[in-house]
Amino acid sequence: KMCAKNTKPFTVFVEGNIGSGKTTFLEHFRRFEDITLLTEPVEEWRNLNGWNLLDLMYKDPPKWAMTFQSYVSLTMLDMHRRPTDTPVKLMERSIFSARYCFVEHMMRNGTLHPAQFAVLDEWFRFINHNIPIAADLIVYLKTSPSIVHERIKKRARSEEQCVPLTYIEELHKLHEDWLINRVHAECPAPVLVLDADLDLSQITEEYKKSEHQILRKAVDVVMS
Numbered sequence: 001k002m003c004a005k006n007t008k009p010f011t012v013f014v015e016g017n018i019g020s021g022k023t024t025f026l027e028h029f030r031r032f033e034d035i036t037l038l039t040e041p042v043e044e045w046r047n048l049n050g051w052n053l054l055d056l057m058y059k060d061p062p063k064w065a066m067t068f069q070s071y072v073s074l075t076m077l078d079m080h081r082r083p084t085d086t087p088v089k090l091m092e093r094s095i096f097s098a099r100y101c102f103v104e105h106m107m108r109n110g111t112l113h114p115a116q117f118a119v120l121d122e123w124f125r126f127i128n129h130n131i132p133i134a135a136d137l138i139v140y141l142k143t144s145p146s147i148v149h150e151r152i153k154k155r156a157r158s159e160e161q162c163v164p165l166t167y168i169e170e171l172h173k174l175h176e177d178w179l180i181n182r183v184h185a186e187c188p189a190p191v192l193v194l195d196a197d198l199d200l201s202q203i204t205e206e207y208k209k210s211e212h213q214i215l216r217k218a219v220d221v222v223m224s
């Protein structure tokens with residue numbers, strides 16, 4: 001039973017591969033005043049005191065992956081702990097996708113030195129064990145690597161133009177391990193899987209499916 005004054009908002013992580021439509025999905029909820037939207041702070045990663053850490057990372061991963069992922073985790077932690085006065089909070093990605101998808105991949109392919117990985121993992125464990133950031137629901141925008149690779153090229157975010165299909169395929173597998181095969185016990189939230197291969201015209205039906213589940217939960221939180 002949660003009393004109204006310190007109720008933790010119903011927290012939803014929106015997860016998915018690069019180009020899976022997360023920002024578009026979040027914008028669909030812009031019209032609900034009961035929902036706080038926290039989109040991925042990419043602009044902060046592209047300009048920290050004039051440094052484009054995202055570009056540096058893509059241009060020289062072994063040199064900049066640690067710096068970039070360290071800052072990503074700080075900005076995600078800031079979003080996790082940001083107080084909201086609405087019953088529902090939708091976040092684009094999380095420190096869980098940071099650790100289980102991006103950092104995991106960079107460790108496995110040798111971009112991160114094992115000592116660098118160990119430091120990032122200790123930060124993740126400390127945050128996860130000491131700060132209440134758990135999700136109540138994860139919406140997984142499930143995509144096919146070939147489709148999102150095409151979207152990335154069309155979207156033409158300059159830093160991503162050299163991202164190879166193999167990178168997208170590996171990130172896809174890590175999302176599937178986490179959200180479908182549930183290999184990580186630290187993030188037990190239920191997962192709502194949406195078919196995000198659908199193009200914009202068809203995907204509204206998929207969004208409606210999640211809207212019902214998210215808003216119904218929000219009512220539960222508010223009424224509880």
Ligand SMILES: Cc1cc2cn([C@H]3C[C@H](O)[C@@H](CO)O3)c(=O)nc2[nH]1
Pocket residue numbers: 018040042054072076093094095097098099102160
């Ligand atoms: C949590 C988290 C998000 C995230 C995004 N990225 C990259 C993938 C995309 O090219 C861009 C925006 O999502 O940043 C990353 O390398 N590591 C990340 N970690």
